[in-house]
Amino acid sequence: MGLAKTEIFTDQQNKIALFAKAFGHPARVAILQQLFKTDSCYCGNLVDEIGLAQPTISQHLKELKLLGLIKGNVEGTSVCYCIDEEIWTEMKIIMEDFLNQDLVNKQDCC
Template sequence: MGATKTDFFSEKQNEIANIMKALGHPARVAIIDYLLTVNTCICGDIVNVLPLAQPTVSQHLKELKNAGLIKGNIEGNAICYCIDEKTFVKFQKYLGDIFTKIQKQKSNCC
């Protein structure tokens, strides 16, 4: 079986791309914003504040969880979601490195 296109990039590049892809939908950004205000919640809480159906919210939560941006713990018959700080710290470092390099370069590009 041949290599996929992602095989040509580093693990870090693939990880950052997955994070950006997960954050590339406004509903997912809204979910992150909501989780930041309430700290933890269940899917039903998110459904109550977003104009989306429960299955749609569940799919967005799955994408955020797969990217490592949130984590979920089973509590009874529900899953309680919260922010996964480790992934955001990695993303912050990546973006911080970019801004630091931009500040140092201050190039005359374009």
């Protein structure tokens, strides 16, 4: 299997790619939206609200947690998830800089 060669890219390029991955599946988008609406949530609540199977929700929660956008606190036998505000703010700044780039001195290329 080939390597991703992420080391040849800048830290910012790698972060942009990781953050963009969070929005690469509609289930993750729905989970993030639900977490913003309710401030915090358990996996079972997300299953009820989103309508996907528990293992599917758990896999997407794991991915969002690995990306750093959410965090989870163990409460008994359950995990309560919420948005990691510090990482979310960092992501917004990085993505805004990336998305607000202007095409300066760009001539017709086609």
